[in-house]
Amino acid sequence: MAGNRRRNANAVPLAMMASWIMVCLTAGVAGLGYVWMKNQLHTSSGSIKALEKELAALSKQNEVVELRIIQASSRSELLKRWKNDKTHFNGLIDIPQDKLVFIGRPQPGLVESRSEDDIQKVTNRELAR
């Protein structure tokens, strides 16, 4: 076989090889990318689930605490605590009726000055005496 003929017959088809390598590389990278992305999706969904759980737990905790506050500050509970406390919350007691003094509206004629800061006459007769 002539030398130039042999060179032509056994020549390495570099261009074709390069294009095939590119095709394989592209397919490989695409495949790996797909797997990687799929994996990312799984990881993200796991994180989503974990965050959802955390959020739900926090929200529940919040509700529980809120309810505890409401119960602890409810009228019946406060009354119970007030009754059980020997000092009645340091002397917090209902004012008896005979110790109440009602401040009435100033009556025309009875009041010389109409300034808002003036002390008004009391309606309790015993005190007015």
Added chain:
Amino acid sequence: MDNAAKRRALWVCAGLALVFTIFSGKLVALQVLQHAHYIRSDGDKHVNKQILFARRGTITDAQGEPLAQNEPTRRVIADAALIRDHAAMAALLEGPLQIPRAQLLAKLRRRVFSEAVGKEIPCRYIVLKKDVPETVAEALAKTLEEGKERGVFFESDSMRRYPNGSLLCHVTGYTNGENTGIDGVELTMDHYLRGNDGYRFVEHDRTGRELVLYRGEERAPRNGHNVKLTIDMGLQSIVETELDIAVKQFRPKMAVILMMRPDTGEVLALANRPHFDLNNLNGVSKAAMRNRAITDSYEPGSTFKIVVTAAALTERFVRPETPIFCENGYFGRYKLRDHHSYGSLSVSDILVKSSNIGVCKLALQLGEQKYYDYVRKFGFGESTDIALPGEEKGILEPPHRWTKLTISRIPMGHEINVTPMQITAAMSAVANGGKLMMPQIIREVTDADGAVVRTLQPQEVRRVASVEAMKAVNDALVLAASPKGTAALAHVSGFKVAGKTGTAQVIEGPGKGYSHDRHRTSFCGYMPADAPEFTCLVMLDEPQTERGKDMGGLVCAPIFSRIAERAARYLGLTPEPEAVPFALAK
């Protein structure tokens, strides 16, 4: 290539083509023809419809004080297909869930028929227990995780909690295990409160863990609306405290106190005895659960005299000062007696002295039909349409069913049954100058974000009497609550009180007539008389007192006085100096 080789190659090709055709056929069968079947089968195994529970709305009083709230709980669910050892699982769950082991085992072994598989399979959704507290559920989840047990899950849920326990129990009502309203506002406003549950289709892996990536169709839940009542817990608390004191003192069969704003018909406080704890319904009798302010009707006695007086004055048959002869205490034609003998009394004094004969004569002047029309106009014999369940409309017979004596009995509050709500609404009509207002218990409905969904405006049902007539009745009721009248003990220092007492005999039983010893006592009044802030009815059924002292003026009027005095302080009403001190006037 020779022919033999060609033939062999053909056979191989034909064989390969056949194999691939079979594969393709199977593929088509799986993917197209049996697609639905396999999807269903797969769904049965791995896909669940997860319910996303809506939060029930809250109930608050007019000031925003919480009356009904939700406590987050868990619902314990089992997937029997994932449980390896039922007996071991039952032993593990027995303690925390407080369910007998046998009962748990029966639940875990439940099987259901699957259409996809065509046979019975282990049940994949078994509710083991509802309303498990968060702490218990968390501890149980930890135990299951440590023991590497699978097949038990926890769903978010909530249960109703009532921070005030028994306070306002008959109004608030309660829910059942499914969070559906059963009584009170919980029932009547259930369509607003309950919201809409959402759902989500979720796929699980072999171990039962959710595959978030493959979540299917989803609909978010819509939380329930919040309901604001007209009730003021400050006033409610005053009413309940005084009612407790009264019940301790008089030991009545039952008692009702009702407070209403006369101008709007808003119910400010409502308390019944017996009552119950909303957080503990075990063993509560049906009698204790009855909201007697609307479910029980009774003969009102003398408080009902306001109707005939207002009617006679509106029709101008009489004037407040017109004298009426009261037959010196006994009206033979109608077999009617007064507590004291009266000769002539003015129309006003008839109310002040509570003369049975006087009101009978006013009704006779009106005539049966006209009087009946007025009674209906005042709202008796029809329900008030308040947003509470089980309301009675009372008993009021039409005139053609009346006996000869009926016209003499209804004006004094006998032969007619009314509910405490009706009589309070009627008294409020007197207080506001003649407008019958529809009693209201709901003020506002807001959504979960606080936006107003519905506001309930005060609703005037009708005008029941003229302004002048109501002014005259008001003046008479002020005198009734003065030292001259039957309700002197209703007095409140610094305020003008108006009101009417009622002492009705209790019916002994069918055909046995009225009892002479047992009475239903009441007082219905309002304050301040000139510009009323509230109407209040106090009613005690058969109070235990010394003989002859079980009267509305002696039992209920002082209770009203105490409530009104405290309510005035709470509402910041300014007292006026009295022209003549009450003690001296007495």
